[in-house]
Structures are given as C-alpha cells and as structure tokens.
Amino acid sequence: MGLFRRITRRMTTGSTECARVGAVVQRYLDGEYEDDPSWIEDHLDECEACGLESETLQRIKDAIARQGGPDSITRARLQEFAERIADGGIGSLDDVAR
Amino acid sequence: MSPTISRATIRTSHHTDPIDGNPLGASPCSTGVMIMEISGTDRDVAFRQYVVPEIDVMYRRAMSLTRNRSDAEDLVQEALIRAYKAVDRFDGRYPRAWLLTIVRNAQINRTRRKRPGLLDDPDTEMDRLAVTDLGDDYDPEATVVDPVFDATIANALESLPVKFKRPVELVDIGALSYQEAADELGIPVGTVMSRLHRARKRVREQLEDAGFGTREID
Numbered sequence: 001m002g003l004f005r006r007i008t009r010r011m012t013t014g015s016t017e018c019a020r021v022g023a024v025v026q027r028y029l030d031g032e033y034e035d036d037p038s039w040i041e042d043h044l045d046e047c048e049a050c051g052l053e054s055e056t057l058q059r060i061k062d063a064i065a066r067q068g069g070p071d072s073i074t075r076a077r078l079q080e081f082a083e084r085i086a087d088g089g090i091g092s093l094d095d096v097a098r
Numbered sequence: 099m100s101p102t103i104s105r106a107t108i109r110t111s112h113h114t115d116p117i118d119g120n121p122l123g124a125s126p127c128s129t130g131v132m133i134m135e136i137s138g139t140d141r142d143v144a145f146r147q148y149v150v151p152e153i154d155v156m157y158r159r160a161m162s163l164t165r166n167r168s169d170a171e172d173l174v175q176e177a178l179i180r181a182y183k184a185v186d187r188f189d190g191r192y193p194r195a196w197l198l199t200i201v202r203n204a205q206i207n208r209t210r211r212k213r214p215g216l217l218d219d220p221d222t223e224m225d226r227l228a229v230t231d232l233g234d235d236y237d238p239e240a241t242v243v244d245p246v247f248d249a250t251i252a253n254a255l256e257s258l259p260v261k262f263k264r265p266v267e268l269v270d271i272g273a274l275s276y277q278e279a280a281d282e283l284g285i286p287v288g289t290v291m292s293r294l295h296r297a298r299k300r301v302r303e304q305l306e307d308a309g310f311g312t313r314e315i316d
Contacts, residue, residue: 068162079153
C-alpha cells in the first residue's frame with residue numbers, strides 16, 4: 001500500500017461505507033460476492049479499521065484451512081501413490097483397496 | 099513414466115458419473131468384474147500436470163467431508179484413481195474445481211456403500227458425530243506460519259459446537275461454496291452464513307483470550 005493510501009486510510013474509518021463493507025466482507029473473503037468487488041477493495045485499502053478487519057478474517061481463514069491439510073508423511077504417501085498410478089505401477093485397482 | 103498399457107479393474111454399472119465417468123454407486127477399489135484398458139503417455143502427462151499438484155487441496159476437501167484423516171487419505175486415493183481414468187476426457191479448464199467435484203462424488207459413493215437407503219437428519223447427524231481429529235499440521239506451502247497462532251486456531255476449532263464447526267470445515271478447509279455447504283448439511287444458505295459468522299467470531303474471541311490482538315466482529 002502506498003504512502004497516500006496509508007495516510008488517507010484513517011480518514012474514512014467509521015463512515016457509513018464501513019457498515020456497507022462490514023455487511024458483505026465475509027461473502028467477499030469467501031469468494032461469494034458476485035457483483036463487482038472493486039468498491040469493497042477500494043474501501044479496504046482506504047479504511048484502516050476495515051482493512052485490519054479484513055486482514056484478520058483472512059488470516060483466521062488461512063489458519064483454519066491449514067488445519068485440514070495433510071501432514072508431511074501423508075503428503076509423501078499420496079504423492080507416491082499418484083506416481084505409482086502414473087507409472088502404471090498399479091496393475092489392478094484392487095491393489096490399493098484397504 | 100510408463101508408455102505401456104495400464105489396467106484398471108472396475109465394477110460394471112449401467113449408470114456413470116457425469117464428472118469422472120466412473121460407475122455410480124461403485125468404487126474403483128471394489129472387486130472388479132471388468133477390465134478396462136487405458137492408454138499411457140498422454141494420460142500420464144495430463145495426470146501429472148492437472149492432478150498431482152492439487153493433492154493437498156483434494157486432501158483438504160476430503161478432510162472436510164470425512165472428518166477423519168484415515169478416511170480422507172482413502173478418499174483421496176480413490177479420487178486419484180478416478181481422476182486418472184477420466185483425465186483424458188478433461189478439457190484442462192478449472193482442474194481444481196473438476197478434482198474437488200471428483201472427491202465429492204467419490205465420497206457420495208462411499209457413503210452410499212456404507213449406509214444404503216439411510217437419510218439422516220443433518221442436525222441430528224452432526225450432534226452425533228465425534229470430535230474431529232484435526233491435529234496441528236504444518237503446511238510447507240505457507241510462507242509465514244505462526245505455530246502458536248495455528249495451535250490456538252486448532253483449539254478454538256475443536257471447542258466449537260459441531261453445528262458451527264461443520265460449516266467452517268466445509269467452507270474454509272474443504273473450499274465448498276455456501277450452496278455446496280448448505281446442500282451437504284441440509285440447511286439453508288443463510289444459515290450457513292450465520293453459522294460461519296458466529297463460528298469465526300468465537301474463534302476470534304479465543305485468539306484474543308490467548309493474547310492475539312484482534313478487533314471484535316460486529
């Protein structure tokens with residue numbers, strides 16, 4: 001963010017625009033806002049409070065997403081499994097049934 | 099890479115999945131009665147190009163659907179096989195969406211096999227489910243990860259009532275849309291949104307209790 005943005009960011013805090021953005025920011029961050037989001041993005045750049053709010057929500061979302069990822073061992077096992085498929089190493093799919 | 103013919107055994111069926119072409123209600127891991135020959139090199143290249151890079155995302159979707167690490171891994175393996183068999187018909191557009199749909203359809207088939215004919219009330223089912231083992235994994239793809247922050251998030255997620263936790267798992271971990279999450283849970287989209295909001299607010303409160311400075315969600 002540029003210096004001008006940083007300076008002007010504080011100036012819009014508490015405006016009615018904050019309320020408008022606050023009403024849709026969850027949908028925006030979840031990729032569910034279907035209209036042109038440029039007005040939201042402009043406000044998040046300009047308003048310190050809403051910008052921090054958005055960044056916090058996004059950080060929480062990112063951390064939650066990491067909770068469901070594979071650990072390194074599982075990831076390696078799945079990669080190896082995929083390689084076996086691509087290499088034709090799984091002659092019958094019964095081989096992989098547990 | 100093998101240019102030779104691979105063989106895959108699948109159960110015969112009159113009905114096929116429109117996404118991956120696999121028989122509905124059957125598993126490619128099931129005991130098969132039909133041998134399907136699939137060609138090598140091009141399929142292998144496409145598989146490595148479109149599918150292998152998305153394994154982490156497929157696993158996260160599988161975790162959000164199965165809520166169990168072992169089942170999630172099994173589900174991803176099944177989805178990988180389905181994807182391999184279907185990749186020659188894939189047009190190369192939106193591979194992630196295509197693969198996530200394959201994971202979802204594979205899970206539907208697994209559920210059908212386990213409990214044919216049962217229709218559970220979603221809320222009752224959620225209340226019945228055990229607590230998910232989400233663990234505290236480290237994601238090497240993340241450039242900056244605060245392990246304390248992530249551990250706090252994990253604890254906060256664990257402490258949520260199931261009816262609030264499931265929408266978060268489906269949307270944030272599984273990358274489902276609101277509509278897909280609503281369909282999965284059997285609740286309206288508006289309820290998904292309100293539960294997401296309340297769940298995230300509770301997570302945030304626990305972050306604040308743990309000393310992470312955040313503002314209140316209105």
